[in-house]
Every structure is written in C-alpha cells, then in structure tokens.
Amino acid sequence: MQKNNYFSFLINLLYSFLKLSLVVLGLMSLVRLYIFVAYSNTFSYDVAETLAAFWLGVRLDASIVAYINAGAILLVFIVWLLNLKFLHKYLYTFFRVYFLFFLTVLTLITLMDLVYLSYFGEHATLMIFGVFDDDTQALINTAFANYNVPLFAFLLLVYFAFLSFLVFNIIKEKQALKPSWNIYKQLGFFLLLIVLTALLGRGSVSMFPLAYNIQDVSANPFINRLPQTSAYAIINSYEQYSKSKSGNYDLIKKVGYNGKIDRAFEVYMQTQEINRSDLLGNLNHKTQPNKLLQEKQPHVVVVMVESFGMPLLDYQSESFNILGRLNKHFKEDTLFTNFISASNGTIVSLEPVLLNIAARPESTSFAQSEYINTSFRQASAKVYKNAGYETTFVYGGDLSWRNIGSFALKQGFDSVAGKGTIANALGENIADISHDWGVFDGYLYKYIEQKLQNASKPQLIFVLTTNNHPPYKIPADYKSNRLEVSDDLRAHITSDISLIEQRFKDYAYAVDMAGEFLDKIKGSALAKNTVVAFTADNNTIEGNMRYENHFTQTKKVPFYLYLPEYLKPKSAINTSLASSHKDIFPTLYNLTLSDANYTCVGTNLLDESVLHCGFNDAGVIMSNDGGFEMGKATTPSQQKCQEYYKASLAVTEYLIQSHK
Known part of the structure; x- marks a missing residue:
C-alpha cells in the first residue's frame, strides 16, 4: 500500500471515530435531557440559562469523549509514523473492541450516577463509594425490592446489543475521504488533530481545565448541577474518597486557614479575645449550677430517625396523614423549624452528633478511617457518663454496620445494643420483627421504653432507627394512615409515583411509631423525669421532590424536644434559630445537667446572644435569612454564617488532629 493510500485509509478510520463520537455526544445529551425533565426542581426556567447549562454540559461531555478518543488517535498516529502497514487488517477490529470497552465503562458509570441522583437528588459524591463499607446483602435486597432488576438487566442487555451494533456499523472500512497530501501536510494534520483533541479534553484555554471548577450559569442550583457529566462526578468522588481514606486530608488548608488557625478560632468565637496559649480551651464550656437537676437527674433519650425530612410535612392533612400520632406532639412541644442535617448520609450525620463537631466535607466516616480506635475527648456521651449516667447506644440494625458498635463503645457509651439484643430483650424472633436493615421501629421503641422502666440510675440513650429506608417494608399487621397524594404534592414529586407512595407508607410508619413512643412516655410516670429529643439523619426524599x-x-430535618415541666425554661424558646446537628448536645447539656463541663463545636440554642447558623457538609448553610450555598452569600447575615462555617470546619479539624 502506498504511503498516500495508506494515509487515506487512516483518515477514514479517524473519520469513523468522529462519527461515533458525535453519536455518543447525542446520547449523553439525551441523558442530560432526561435529568432535566425528571428531576427539575421548579416549574419555570430562564431559557437562556437552561440553554447555557446544556451547552456547558455538551462541552464537558466532549471532554470525556476526547479522552476516550485520545488513546485511539495516538495509536493511529504511531501506526502512520512507523509505517506499520502490516497492522492494516487488524485496526478496525481492534478499535471496535476499544470503543465498545470504553463506552461500556462510560455507560455503567452513568447508570451509577443516575441511581445516586434518583436517591439523593444530586450527582455522585464520595458517599457512593460507601457502598463498599455498607451492608452489601441489605443493599442487594433493596435493589431487588425497589427496582424490577430482571427487567432492568434485560433492558441493559438490549442497550449493549444496540451499542455493539452502533460501534460495529460506524467503525467499519469505507473510502469516503481520499486526500492527496504530501508527507508534511499529513504530519501537520496529525499534530493539529492531537492538539485539538488535547484542547477538547481540557475544555478550556484558561488557567484551569473546564472540569476543574464547573462554573455557575444560573441562580437556580438545579440548573447549575445540570452540566455535570457522570464520568467527572464519579472520578471526583473517587479522588475525594481515596484522599479521605488515605489520611491525606487537609481541611484547614481547604477552608483558607492554613498557618493562621488562631484567626479561625477568632471567627468561630466571634471575638479576638481568645486563649491563644490553649486554643482548644476556647471550646470548653460549663452549664449553670441547678439545684433541681442535682436532686433529680432526668433520663435523656435522643432519637435519630432515618430519613425524616421536614419539607414533606407541609402537606400534612386529614387525607395525607403523614405525621400520624407525632402530629400532636410537634404542636404541643418544642420544634426547631430552621434546623438542617449535618450531612446527606446516615453515618456522616451520626458521627458529628456523637462527637460534638461540625461534619467534615468530603471525608469518610471516623469509624472506617485511621480514627477507628480513637476515643475522642469531646464525645457527647462522655459528658453524661461523667455526670453519673448510664449511657447506651441503640441501633436497630447490626452493630457491625460501618463498625458503629465498636466505635460507639469508645465514645463514652457503657453499652451498645443492636437488633439481636433488642429481639432477645423482647422475647421475639429476629426474623419476625425485622426488615432488611434492622428491627421495625415499633419494636425498637418498645425496647427503649422497657429499658427506661427498668432503670435504676439516670439514662442517656442514643437511638438510631432503620425504617423509612429502601426497600420500604413495614410490619404486615400495621394499618397505614390515609396517604392520598394531592395534586399539589404530585406536582412536586419527581420520581416514580408508585415507588414514592411506597416510601410515604414507610415514612408514615416510622413517624407514627415515634408518636406512639411519645404517647407512652407522656402517659406514664416517665413523663415527669424523661427528656426526649428527635432529629433525623437526613432528608433523602429531597431527591424525589422539587x-x-x-x-x-x-x-x-426536625429537632424536637419534650421537656418535663420542671425543666422547661422560664422564657419562651426561639425555635426559628438557624441550627443543625452540632447544636443538639450543647442544648441538651444546658437543659439537663448541672455544673457540667463539656467541649463542642456547636451552640446552645437557648442562648440567643451567640451567632446561630446551620451547616450541612454538602455546602448548604442555614442563616436567619434562609438557606444558601457555600460561596453564594447575599446578605450580611449569610456572609457572617459563611465565614463562621469555614472557621468552624478549621476548628473542628484542629480538634480532631489533636487526637493523633
């Protein structure tokens, strides 16, 4: 084969790459269109902003496609440069397999991201890799219960057959182009093609690649997330997960306080008058002496309910009785209404509460890191233990989940109880009272009530429930309340209506069981000496609503408090304060303990003289002017909370690192 003819052969091979790339870009844009239609969080959009988001998305998609093409183009260039004509008959077959492999990987990555998006309402974060640390069997059961897995597998096979057909019919030998170029033009063409592919992969000629920091195109957060490409979301998530797992995690530097930690403490304390010789001493507090509390120490029960988000409660009515028996308690007692979760995942919301800190963004759980055997000085249960309480951590599932049982024992809990302990104490068969993730919540509360009734000393009981979690199973003998989905609610739902109705039933069951537990506490002698707090790990239903x-x-999420009469403050509690999980125990200490020392990165919600803000590690901040995204503060109050958040993270990390 002559050099010019061979170049024509290679040009047509490269042309088939281009055609396949355009088809792939079209498919990737269809995925983005699906996300826009299925998960849009409002009813009207600015057309220009939406088009800008789609265009930015195409550029990001093109970047991924360019990286896939880069290896193929370099191989073709080497074949041309070394005049490897003997490879001619193998090239088309090789590149069919090459592209089929990488497009299959791209498809699987996209599916992973879409599943995550359907649950959490955002593209993949490092939590997606937590699946390897979770209860694998329960996850498999969840998948089979919530999704038609056989149908999904069949459709996936059909898709891969279509993909194979596409690749094999586009990457095939045709002589569509016959350029007659000399050797120098041919070399120039290849060099130009390599440069253009590199630029397309980078996506930008500015200092940073396009994917380094995806720019905002709108004030609407959904539109700003629309351009993200699944591949980049998964890659970024894996980098964050690996960095966090390896211990190569520098949060102080990330939030801008590297080399100036004193300044972080000043911002956190809202004063320049800090203890510079003992920075951690600035986090020490003491509750007021209280003779009543000295004479009568109350039981304290703190319950973290799985996925108990607040926005759904706006639709509470007789025909949509989602709150059930908890409704009257929310009306009668104290409910903080501007309270947000520390994180979007269970373990990363739970641990900051147990450790009296702010949740650290882009980090793995302490119980699955180098800190697994660390007993943290500021752990919330230790304060009650030092005050003479018996402290118990109760989880409705297996205590091996995320190493939570062994971790809790190192954080001031005298004992831990999982589903086996609960079933045994109630004289029940585990299988009869359990779903895939643990015991049904009703049995969990029976165990707590039994423990309180039999207590011989004051109790701190921290509880983590397991209902209201996929695959959304409730006891067969439980009769659900009316849950008729109104037109207004239906208009705000973005996921499959049959699955969301199943989820509503599990949500309503979990909340109703919390209400039943309060009925029993308040209807017994325990009402006079028991404090009950309810919160939730996250509002994961956010992924299904606009x-x-x-x-x-x-x-x-809620922060609800039931207080016996003798513990109620004389002045009204301001329940509209911006707050989050970090504030739970500092508030409880000041309500239930006399003259007790504690260390925390959080605030007492009874003290209105200090700055109150809520933090979620996804970069969502709650201020008295409402919620906003990190870096998007628009009012003085929001700007103050934004700086306070960064300082709180630096202070938290400084406290954590002091245990090394």
Missing part, C-alpha cells in the same frame, strides 16, 4: 426555595428547604 422545592420553591431549594436551599432553605432541601436539608431540613
């Missing part, structure tokens, strides 16, 4: 005010609503 909101009018996204950042103000999306992370809201």
Whole structure:
C-alpha cells in the first residue's frame, strides 16, 4: 500500500471515530435531557440559562469523549509514523473492541450516577463509594425490592446489543475521504488533530481545565448541577474518597486557614479575645449550677430517625396523614423549624452528633478511617457518663454496620445494643420483627421504653432507627394512615409515583411509631423525669421532590424536644434559630445537667446572644435569612454564617488532629 493510500485509509478510520463520537455526544445529551425533565426542581426556567447549562454540559461531555478518543488517535498516529502497514487488517477490529470497552465503562458509570441522583437528588459524591463499607446483602435486597432488576438487566442487555451494533456499523472500512497530501501536510494534520483533541479534553484555554471548577450559569442550583457529566462526578468522588481514606486530608488548608488557625478560632468565637496559649480551651464550656437537676437527674433519650425530612410535612392533612400520632406532639412541644442535617448520609450525620463537631466535607466516616480506635475527648456521651449516667447506644440494625458498635463503645457509651439484643430483650424472633436493615421501629421503641422502666440510675440513650429506608417494608399487621397524594404534592414529586407512595407508607410508619413512643412516655410516670429529643439523619426524599426555595428547604430535618415541666425554661424558646446537628448536645447539656463541663463545636440554642447558623457538609448553610450555598452569600447575615462555617470546619479539624 502506498504511503498516500495508506494515509487515506487512516483518515477514514479517524473519520469513523468522529462519527461515533458525535453519536455518543447525542446520547449523553439525551441523558442530560432526561435529568432535566425528571428531576427539575421548579416549574419555570430562564431559557437562556437552561440553554447555557446544556451547552456547558455538551462541552464537558466532549471532554470525556476526547479522552476516550485520545488513546485511539495516538495509536493511529504511531501506526502512520512507523509505517506499520502490516497492522492494516487488524485496526478496525481492534478499535471496535476499544470503543465498545470504553463506552461500556462510560455507560455503567452513568447508570451509577443516575441511581445516586434518583436517591439523593444530586450527582455522585464520595458517599457512593460507601457502598463498599455498607451492608452489601441489605443493599442487594433493596435493589431487588425497589427496582424490577430482571427487567432492568434485560433492558441493559438490549442497550449493549444496540451499542455493539452502533460501534460495529460506524467503525467499519469505507473510502469516503481520499486526500492527496504530501508527507508534511499529513504530519501537520496529525499534530493539529492531537492538539485539538488535547484542547477538547481540557475544555478550556484558561488557567484551569473546564472540569476543574464547573462554573455557575444560573441562580437556580438545579440548573447549575445540570452540566455535570457522570464520568467527572464519579472520578471526583473517587479522588475525594481515596484522599479521605488515605489520611491525606487537609481541611484547614481547604477552608483558607492554613498557618493562621488562631484567626479561625477568632471567627468561630466571634471575638479576638481568645486563649491563644490553649486554643482548644476556647471550646470548653460549663452549664449553670441547678439545684433541681442535682436532686433529680432526668433520663435523656435522643432519637435519630432515618430519613425524616421536614419539607414533606407541609402537606400534612386529614387525607395525607403523614405525621400520624407525632402530629400532636410537634404542636404541643418544642420544634426547631430552621434546623438542617449535618450531612446527606446516615453515618456522616451520626458521627458529628456523637462527637460534638461540625461534619467534615468530603471525608469518610471516623469509624472506617485511621480514627477507628480513637476515643475522642469531646464525645457527647462522655459528658453524661461523667455526670453519673448510664449511657447506651441503640441501633436497630447490626452493630457491625460501618463498625458503629465498636466505635460507639469508645465514645463514652457503657453499652451498645443492636437488633439481636433488642429481639432477645423482647422475647421475639429476629426474623419476625425485622426488615432488611434492622428491627421495625415499633419494636425498637418498645425496647427503649422497657429499658427506661427498668432503670435504676439516670439514662442517656442514643437511638438510631432503620425504617423509612429502601426497600420500604413495614410490619404486615400495621394499618397505614390515609396517604392520598394531592395534586399539589404530585406536582412536586419527581420520581416514580408508585415507588414514592411506597416510601410515604414507610415514612408514615416510622413517624407514627415515634408518636406512639411519645404517647407512652407522656402517659406514664416517665413523663415527669424523661427528656426526649428527635432529629433525623437526613432528608433523602429531597431527591424525589422539587422545592420553591431549594436551599432553605432541601436539608431540613426536625429537632424536637419534650421537656418535663420542671425543666422547661422560664422564657419562651426561639425555635426559628438557624441550627443543625452540632447544636443538639450543647442544648441538651444546658437543659439537663448541672455544673457540667463539656467541649463542642456547636451552640446552645437557648442562648440567643451567640451567632446561630446551620451547616450541612454538602455546602448548604442555614442563616436567619434562609438557606444558601457555600460561596453564594447575599446578605450580611449569610456572609457572617459563611465565614463562621469555614472557621468552624478549621476548628473542628484542629480538634480532631489533636487526637493523633
């Protein structure tokens, strides 16, 4: 084969790459269109902003496709440069397999991201890799219960057959182009093609690649997330996960306080008058002496309910009785209404509460890191233990989950109880009272009530429930309340209506069981000496709904308090304060303990003289002016909370590192 003819052969091979790339870009844009239609969080959009988001998305998609093409183009260039004509008959077959492999990987990555998006309402974060640390069997059961896995597998096979057909019919030998170029033009063509591919992969000629920091195109957070490409989301998530797992995690530097930690403490303390010789001493507090509490120490029960988000409660009515028996308690007692979760995942919301700190963004759980055997000085249960309490951590599932049982024992809990302990104490068969993730919540509360009734000393009981979690199973003998989905609610739902109705039933069951537990506590002698607090790990239903005010609503969870009469403050509690999980125990200490020392990165919500802000590690901040995204503060109050958040993270990390 002559050099010019061979160049024509290679040009046509490269042309087939281009045609396949355009088809792939079209498919990737269809995925983005699906996300836009299925998960849009409002009813009207600015057309220019939406088009800009789609165009930015195409550029990011093109970057991924360019990286896939880069290896193929370099191989073709080497074949041309070394005049490897003997490879002629193998090239088309090789590149069919090459592209089929990489496009299959791209498809699987996209599916992973879409599943995550359907649950959490955002593209993949490092939490997606937590699946390897989770209860694998329960996850498999969840998948089979919530999705038609056989149908999905069949459709996937059909898709891969279509993909194979596409690749094999586009990457095939045709002589569509016959350029007659000399050797120098041919070399120039290849060099130009390599440069253009590199630029397309980089996506930008500015200092940073396009994917380094995806720019905002709108004030609407959903539109800003629309351009993200699944491949980049998964790659970024894996980098964050690996960095966090390896211990190569520098949060102080990330939030801008590297080499100036004193300044972080000044911002956190809201004063320049800090203890510079003992920075951690600035985090020490003491509750007021209280003779009543000295004479009568109350039991304290703190319950973290799985996925109990607040926004759904806006639709509470007789025909949509989602709150059930908890409704009257929310009306009678104290409910903080501008309270947000520390994180979007269970373990990363739970641990900051147990450790009295702010949740650290882009980090793995302490119980699955180098800190697994660390007993943290500031752990919340230790304060009660030092005050003479018996402290118990209760989880409705297996205590091996995320190493939570062994970790809790190192954080001031005298004992831990999982589903086996609960079933045994109640005289029940585990299988009869359990779903895939643990015991049904009703049995969990029976165990707590039994433990309180039999207590001989004051109790601190921290509880983590397991209902209201996929695959959404409730006891067969439980009769659900009316849950008729109104037109208004239906208009705000973005996921499959049959699955969301199943989820509503599990949500309503979990909440109703919390209400039943309070009925029993308040209807017994325990009402006079028991404090009960309810919160939730996250509002994961956010992935299935659209909101009018996204950042103000999306992370809201309850912080509810039942207080016996003798513990109620004389002045009214301001329940509209911006707050989050970090504030739970500092508030409880000041309500239930006399003259007790504690260390925390959080605030007492009874003290209105200090700055109150809520933090979620996804970069959502709650201020008295509403919720907003990190870096998007628009009012003085929001700007103050934004700086306070960064300082709190630096202070938290400084405290954590002091245990090394």
